[in-house]
Amino acid sequence: MSVPETRIDTKNLPAEIMELQMGPSHPATHGTIKFNLRLEGEKVLDCDVEVGYLHRGFAKSCEQVTWTQVIPYTDRLNYASPLINNVGYAMAVEKLIGAETPPRCQYIRVIVSELSRIFDHLTCCGMASSELGAITAGFYMIEAREMIMRIIENLTGARLTVTYVRIGGLKHDLPQDFADNVNRTFKIIRKLLDDCDRLLSRNRIFIDRMSNIGVISKEKAISYSLTGPILRASGVNYDVRKTNPYLVYDQFDFDVPLGTKGDNYDRFVCRIQEIEQSMKIVEQALKSLPVGPVWIEDPRFVLPEKEKVYNSIEGLMHHFKIIMEGIHVPPGETYFAVEGGNGELGFYLVSDGAGRPYRVRVRPPCFIAMGAFHEMIEGYLLADIVPTFGMINMIGGECDR
Amino acid sequence: MSETSSHLQEIQDKLGHKVLETSQFRGDNVIVLDPLELRESFRILKEDSALHFDFLSDITAVDYWKKKEPRFEIVYQLLSLQDGKRLRVRVPVSEESAAVDSLTSLWRGANFMEREVWDLFGIKFTDHPDLRRILLYDEFKGHPLRKDYPVNLWQPRVPERPVDGTFVDERSRNKLLRLKKTLANKDR
Numbered sequence: 001m002s003v004p005e006t007r008i009d010t011k012n013l014p015a016e017i018m019e020l021q022m023g024p025s026h027p028a029t030h031g032t033i034k035f036n037l038r039l040e041g042e043k044v045l046d047c048d049v050e051v052g053y054l055h056r057g058f059a060k061s062c063e064q065v066t067w068t069q070v071i072p073y074t075d076r077l078n079y080a081s082p083l084i085n086n087v088g089y090a091m092a093v094e095k096l097i098g099a100e101t102p103p104r105c106q107y108i109r110v111i112v113s114e115l116s117r118i119f120d121h122l123t124c125c126g127m128a129s130s131e132l133g134a135i136t137a138g139f140y141m142i143e144a145r146e147m148i149m150r151i152i153e154n155l156t157g158a159r160l161t162v163t164y165v166r167i168g169g170l171k172h173d174l175p176q177d178f179a180d181n182v183n184r185t186f187k188i189i190r191k192l193l194d195d196c197d198r199l200l201s202r203n204r205i206f207i208d209r210m211s212n213i214g215v216i217s218k219e220k221a222i223s224y225s226l227t228g229p230i231l232r233a234s235g236v237n238y239d240v241r242k243t244n245p246y247l248v249y250d251q252f253d254f255d256v257p258l259g260t261k262g263d264n265y266d267r268f269v270c271r272i273q274e275i276e277q278s279m280k281i282v283e284q285a286l287k288s289l290p291v292g293p294v295w296i297e298d299p300r301f302v303l304p305e306k307e308k309v310y311n312s313i314e315g316l317m318h319h320f321k322i323i324m325e326g327i328h329v330p331p332g333e334t335y336f337a338v339e340g341g342n343g344e345l346g347f348y349l350v351s352d353g354a355g356r357p358y359r360v361r362v363r364p365p366c367f368i369a370m371g372a373f374h375e376m377i378e379g380y381l382l383a384d385i386v387p388t389f390g391m392i393n394m395i396g397g398e399c400d401r
Numbered sequence: 402m403s404e405t406s407s408h409l410q411e412i413q414d415k416l417g418h419k420v421l422e423t424s425q426f427r428g429d430n431v432i433v434l435d436p437l438e439l440r441e442s443f444r445i446l447k448e449d450s451a452l453h454f455d456f457l458s459d460i461t462a463v464d465y466w467k468k469k470e471p472r473f474e475i476v477y478q479l480l481s482l483q484d485g486k487r488l489r490v491r492v493p494v495s496e497e498s499a500a501v502d503s504l505t506s507l508w509r510g511a512n513f514m515e516r517e518v519w520d521l522f523g524i525k526f527t528d529h530p531d532l533r534r535i536l537l538y539d540e541f542k543g544h545p546l547r548k549d550y551p552v553n554l555w556q557p558r559v560p561e562r563p564v565d566g567t568f569v570d571e572r573s574r575n576k577l578l579r580l581k582k583t584l585a586n587k588d589r
Contacts, residue, residue, distance in 0.1 A: 052536035059521070060545055064552060095427050222482065225457050225510030236482065238456075243485035332426050335478050335489060337458070348476065350463055363459040363478070371513030400536055 066326025120341025228343025326355030
């Protein structure tokens with residue numbers, strides 16, 4: 001008895017185009033976002049990204065509160081690097097005022113920005129690698145992240161909602177044991193990253209999933225206004241810290257890692273390299289940290305000392321005025337950009353001279369990166385969405401504001 | 402100071418009467434452009450070898466309700482990747498027309514940013530390939546970042562939307578229908 005020849009040609013199965021909605025709540029997309037996909041088999045033909053599930057009206061809320069009260073809102077933008085948001089917003093307002101903070105404040109702002117950047121990159125790389133099955137490496141990076149979190153907690157008193165930077169200064173100076181803590185932690189993080197490097201960088205599965213996936217060329221990356229590690233992975237040397245140096249970044253020696261292909265693997269390597277560069281900056285800043293005040297000396301923007309508030313009527317009135325009316329920012333408009341974890345984080349502020357902002361606009365790096373997502377994924381497989389989306393590091397709070 | 406103002410002069414020379422106003426504030430170069438033939442002006446800013454503003458950082462809008470005439474201003478942040486120079490371009494738009502040229506043919510990234518401006522300010526972009534709401538949902542009424550939109554306005558809940566091509570298990574649908582029917586009977 002012979003089996004009849006009814007074998008199916010598995011290579012050329014007739015496939016009809018399928019529409020698939022991935023999200024808004026999907027375990028592999030950490031964040032609420034929806035992809036409306038058109039698939040041919042497993043190949044993505046067309047991807048329409050739907051964002052806005054976490055829209056909380058950030059800009060509208062900012063128009064209702066005083067300039068200082070916006071700072072807690074900025075914590076909730078990119079909650080993986082809240083300190084950079086604080087610094088960016090405070091510096092934009094200071095630019096509008098025309099004030100420059102004392103050197104110690106600037107150094108501390110550099111230190112906290114870089115700690116936040118390490119935090120952001122560790123979150124991104126750790127999540128992306130654990131989504132690809134490298135759970136161990138993911139846990140190592142989360143452990144490193146937790147140590148940075150401890151430092152930030154020790155400094156600001158909060159883990160994510162830090163609200164540490166103020167307009168014209170900082171909430172308070174660094175704690176006594178800060179430098180020792182950081183140095184000790186960096187030693188452990190370097191070791192953990194070494195382990196991750198050995199687990200991932202030459203790992204066949206990891207490279208197969210990351211390399212040549214989600215490629216975006218140099219020209220397209222510029223055309224899509226991408227910034228940060230995604231742009232640099234495509235080989236464009238644009239880092240706000242180098243092209244438009246702010247704070248005291250021009251005094252430190254650090255490199256900007258660049259990729260060549262613009263695929264996910266390059267983005268991953270860029271981020272890992274940037275962690276090392278950020279640690280270098282923090283160490284240099286801690287070594288050359290100047291002594292002095294952390295506040296500007298301008299009573300129009302700075303709260304008086306508590307002693308004066310409780311013991312003199314002038315001090316009390318001064319305090320009351322700043323708290324109730326808010327600081328008065330001169331009329332005008334300004335744009336100020338800092339290098340956030342995911343790219344250029346810009347603040348466009350308009351003031352009409354009153355105690356409240358007239359318009360606050362955040363240039364969200366990952367919202368703009370999501371605009372290029374369809375370009376990165378079309379032609380690849382459905383499963384490639386996971387690492388590509390992971391390496392963009394979309395943070396819902398910042399993307400949807 | 403003189404160097405940057407010469408830069409503004411250069412832009413003024415290149416664009417001619419399209420530039421309505423130039424100014425400097427806290428080191429930022431600002432020009433105000435005529436909304437007529439806006440795309441052409443931006444093409445010159447982007448492709449001219451001396452200016453070379455090849456990177457579009459941001460598009461947003463400001464509503465100067467009862468403060469300024471015309472009411473809206475679209476604000477573009479440009480950047481030259483070669484030397485890191487920034488330029489802010491403001492384009493006044495009146496409430497009646499509320500439309501400007503889309504820049505999607507020059508920069509593809511303009512797509513999402515223009516959709517956001519349409520969503521939150523209700524300013525249309527002519528020749529935009531896909532001008533839909535982006536942060537809010539389709540049923541939302543009004544444009545919340547306009548100054549005449551009240552902060553505490555509630556919008557009604559949206560009923561469930563049937564989506565074409567969605568796979569629905571007929572058994573669960575029947576179950577739901579049965580449930581609805583029993584509930585309706587109960588009410589009676």
